[in-house]
Amino acid sequence: MKPTPNSGISDIAPYVGGKSTAKPGVKVIKLSSNETPLGASPEAIAAYLEAAKTLHRYPDGSAQKLREAIGEVYNLPAEQIICGAGSDELIGLLVHAYVSAGDEVLISQHGFLMYKIYAQSVGAKVVSAPEKDMKTDVDALLAHVTSKTKIVFVANPNNPTGSYISASEMKRLRAGLPENIILAIDGAYTEYSTKEDYTDGSELVAGSENTVILRTFSKIYGLPSIRIGWMYAPAPICDVINRIRGPFNVSTPAIMAAAAAVRDTEFTKNAKEFNNKWLAWMDTELKKLGLKPYPSIGNFLLVQFPSGKHSSSNANAYLMERGLIVREVANYGLPDCLRITIGLEEDNRAMISTLKEFLQ
Numbered sequence: 001m002k003p004t005p006n007s008g009i010s011d012i013a014p015y016v017g018g019k020s021t022a023k024p025g026v027k028v029i030k031l032s033s034n035e036t037p038l039g040a041s042p043e044a045i046a047a048y049l050e051a052a053k054t055l056h057r058y059p060d061g062s063a064q065k066l067r068e069a070i071g072e073v074y075n076l077p078a079e080q081i082i083c084g085a086g087s088d089e090l091i092g093l094l095v096h097a098y099v100s101a102g103d104e105v106l107i108s109q110h111g112f113l114m115y116k117i118y119a120q121s122v123g124a125k126v127v128s129a130p131e132k133d134m135k136t137d138v139d140a141l142l143a144h145v146t147s148k149t150k151i152v153f154v155a156n157p158n159n160p161t162g163s164y165i166s167a168s169e170m171k172r173l174r175a176g177l178p179e180n181i182i183l184a185i186d187g188a189y190t191e192y193s194t195k196e197d198y199t200d201g202s203e204l205v206a207g208s209e210n211t212v213i214l215r216t217f218s219k220i221y222g223l224p225s226i227r228i229g230w231m232y233a234p235a236p237i238c239d240v241i242n243r244i245r246g247p248f249n250v251s252t253p254a255i256m257a258a259a260a261a262v263r264d265t266e267f268t269k270n271a272k273e274f275n276n277k278w279l280a281w282m283d284t285e286l287k288k289l290g291l292k293p294y295p296s297i298g299n300f301l302l303v304q305f306p307s308g309k310h311s312s313s314n315a316n317a318y319l320m321e322r323g324l325i326v327r328e329v330a331n332y333g334l335p336d337c338l339r340i341t342i343g344l345e346e347d348n349r350a351m352i353s354t355l356k357e358f359l360q
């Protein structure tokens, strides 16, 4: 008899991250993981280096300095914030605390894959609601709720589609869900949004017992390497998660760097402006090439390619040869598409000129 893992685990298709190497000798432009091309705030880097002096000490398990900084900048109660080793860890903790084998986790058709992986890890069934035009469909989600549904995960905006649903649609979703179901709104790209009718969902958390928002320092803040994210949740959910999370789940360098990053609002504002300028430019240029970028409010575009000679897989191979690394999204049920992260000006220009050559 050999050891066997819990049911569900053998069915998991391991998460495939964005590629980061091309042919030897070819300069790499990595646009496959939605990383910012601007790096982290210099203040975050300085705080990280300063934290080197205390590496022999355990971190503050409550991450108080970071929770206070987030609370001040986002105007949220610090005692209802929990920090995690990336928002990934918080997704996992929520699932482990509230979902058992045989329960259901509801996601949108092209929803972020980590929800599925964590749900499968506890033997839960993943139910996915169809999308219209690559967009989360509130009515479809509501139609797929059953007595076994425990958590609904909605990334808003969603990765890899880039689409979002409005504040009023999110409110309608919450109102239509039974009260025992947790609605987890993942705002990994919230800081990039410029839309009037978009919110991060925090107004639905205040006063609720069943709604949480998840956020990360991996995207606009440029700190994916140190694994730090946060959740704003009702006090009873915080109490549950605090019981099961590791007592030292986030490190001192991560706490200090993220606290400095969130306070450097000038840096964040510039990063947002930079992204939105080049997001719009890329969208226009891709359309001029005859490709189909879907509307995005994140730092990336989902681009549909034609079938045949100019297919997404041929495009991917052509770009790869030339050091331009993008993300294939067939594992999200999008075999005709590639996801392209917004880069520096020269990266974006290289992407467009290379795609132009490819399409000739």
Ligand SMILES: *Cc1c(COP(=O)(O)O)cnc(C)c1O
Binding pocket: 034, 085, 086, 087, 088, 089, 112, 155, 158, 159, 186, 188, 215, 216, 217, 218, 219, 224, 227, 228, 229
């Ligand atoms: C990048 C991303 C995350 C963040 O993951 P971390 O674990 O915080 O690095 C979460 N959700 C979505 C939808 C993402 O794209």
